Amino acid sequence: MTVKTPIYLDHNATTSVDPRVLEAMMPYFTTRFGNAASRSHSFGWEAMDAVDRAREQIARLIGAEVKEIIFTSGATESDNIALKGVMENYQSKGNHLITAATEHKAVLDTAKYLEKKGYAVSILPVQEDGRVDTDLLDATITKNTVLISLMLANNETGVLHPVHEIGKIAEKHDVLFHCDATQAVGKVRIDVKEMGIHLMSMSGHKIYGPKGVGVLYVRSKSPKVNAAPVIHGGGHERGFRSGTLNVPGIVGMGAACELCGKEFDEEVPRLRGLRDKLENGITGGLEHVYVNGHPTERLVSTSNISFEWVEGEGIMLSMKEIAVSSGSACTSASLEPSFVLHAMGRSDELSHGSLRFSLGRWTTEDEIDYTVIRVIETVNRLREMSPLYEMSRKGVDLSKVEWNDEH
Ligand SMILES: *Cc1c(COP(=O)(O)O)cnc(C)c1O
Numbered sequence: 522m523t524v525k526t527p528i529y530l531d532h533n534a535t536t537s538v539d540p541r542v543l544e545a546m547m548p549y550f551t552t553r554f555g556n557a558a559s560r561s562h563s564f565g566w567e568a569m570d571a572v573d574r575a576r577e578q579i580a581r582l583i584g585a586e587v588k589e590i591i592f593t594s595g596a597t598e599s600d601n602i603a604l605k606g607v608m609e610n611y612q613s614k615g616n617h618l619i620t621a622a623t624e625h626k627a628v629l630d631t632a633k634y635l636e637k638k639g640y641a642v643s644i645l646p647v648q649e650d651g652r653v654d655t656d657l658l659d660a661t662i663t664k665n666t667v668l669i670s671l672m673l674a675n676n677e678t679g680v681l682h683p684v685h686e687i688g689k690i691a692e693k694h695d696v697l698f699h700c701d702a703t704q705a706v707g708k709v710r711i712d713v714k715e716m717g718i719h720l721m722s723m724s725g726h727k728i729y730g731p732k733g734v735g736v737l738y739v740r741s742k743s744p745k746v747n748a749a750p751v752i753h754g755g756g757h758e759r760g761f762r763s764g765t766l767n768v769p770g771i772v773g774m775g776a777a778c779e780l781c782g783k784e785f786d787e788e789v790p791r792l793r794g795l796r797d798k799l800e801n802g803i804t805g806g807l808e809h810v811y812v813n814g815h816p817t818e819r820l821v822s823t824s825n826i827s828f829e830w831v832e833g834e835g836i837m838l839s840m841k842e843i844a845v846s847s848g849s850a851c852t853s854a855s856l857e858p859s860f861v862l863h864a865m866g867r868s869d870e871l872s873h874g875s876l877r878f879s880l881g882r883w884t885t886e887d888e889i890d891y892t893v894i895r896v897i898e899t900v901n902r903l904r905e906m907s908p909l910y911e912m913s914r915k916g917v918d919l920s921k922v923e924w925n926d927e928h
Pocket residue numbers: 533534594595596597598625627672674675676701702703704723724725726727733734735
């Protein structure tokens with residue numbers, strides 16, 4: 522088998538720009554460089570037309586109206602506007618925000634900031650399968666609750682929350698529902714109205730578009746949602762987000778969304794096939810490995826696997842020609858075990874010994890075959906060198922061992 526290395530299996534961290542997206546963007550750096558807010562000449566009109574087209578492409582993919590699409594610098598900013606902007610705007614209604622322990626840091630850290638500012642914040646635990654318990658969500662809502670923020674697909678495990686049900690609960694209690702759908706776009710069919718979503722975050726660089734551009738969907742009727750601005754200025758984007766529009770980036774975001782819609786029916790089963798091949802290969806070739814997260818309610822492109830007795834970092838260092846990750850890109854610089862797996866009740870050991878494989882548009886079957894062989898070989902070799910593996914093979918119950926250092 523010949524495969525070209527390095528192999529990229531870290532698409533949940535970022536994706537390359539699709540050449541078709543880049544081609545659509547190019548003229549907007551040079552000949553069509555106008556400011557989309559310039560209303561007095563053709564340079565401005567051309568840029569505005571391009572932005573309008575992108576709004577249509579994005580709205581079509583998620584079942585929104587064009588005026589409900591707000592451009593931002595990325596999903597981090599979209600999450601910030603959704604949480605800070607909404608909580609500030611609805612202060613007369615209440616001060617309670619509900620989110621969950623496995624959200625992206627862009628939501629969790631913003632929630633913690635709001636808590637410091639005096640808002641009431643409930644952080645729901647998740648079940649072992651990574652999903653929130655909707656009965657618990659229902660019971661957590663009070664008269665003061667303004668907003669529920671729960672993601673569609675988790676970036677580390679791919680686990681999908683029961684979004685339709687969450688939307689119904691939000692509607693029943695007349696509270697707003699923000700959904701970070703950054704990882705789900707292009708892999709899960711999204712209809713914001715049918716799902717009962719009032720605000721939704723997306724990012725360009727997770728869907729083969731450029732970095733530095735994102736979208737916040739904001740519902741315009743039944744109910745009309747408002748959010749105080751986080752960035753003040755010229756009143757662009759209907760006052761939700763000031764600042765000169767990143768026209769090339771926005772054109773790229775639009776083109777990326779159109780491609781996601783066009784290729785959905787072919788791409789989703791293809792990714793599922795490759796993901797299943799990877800999981801079956803690894804779980805069939807090694808003992809004591811666990812696929813984390815709900816068996817079916819999971820992204821077709823993401824596989825998070827724990828390997829007993831070895832560290833994820835160790836596996837990665839021993840197969841450097843395969844780009845995967847342990848934890849999320851933002852926290853993998855530290856050696857702390859994944860907080861997401863921890864919240865799902867995985868032990869520190871199994872959280873440390875986990876790898877995330879995230880497949881993408883150009884992942885091939887040969888790459889998956891190669892990866893399966895390398896993972897099995899690497900884990901076997903590392904286990905042979907592991908004193909823990911040796912002890913457990915001799916029948917020592919590691920959970921009962923008292924260690925004399927706090928590693
Ligand atoms: C990547 C990611 C973000 C952050 O997106 P940026 O556009 O990089 O700011 C937010 N939420 C989730 C779930 C993500 O995967």
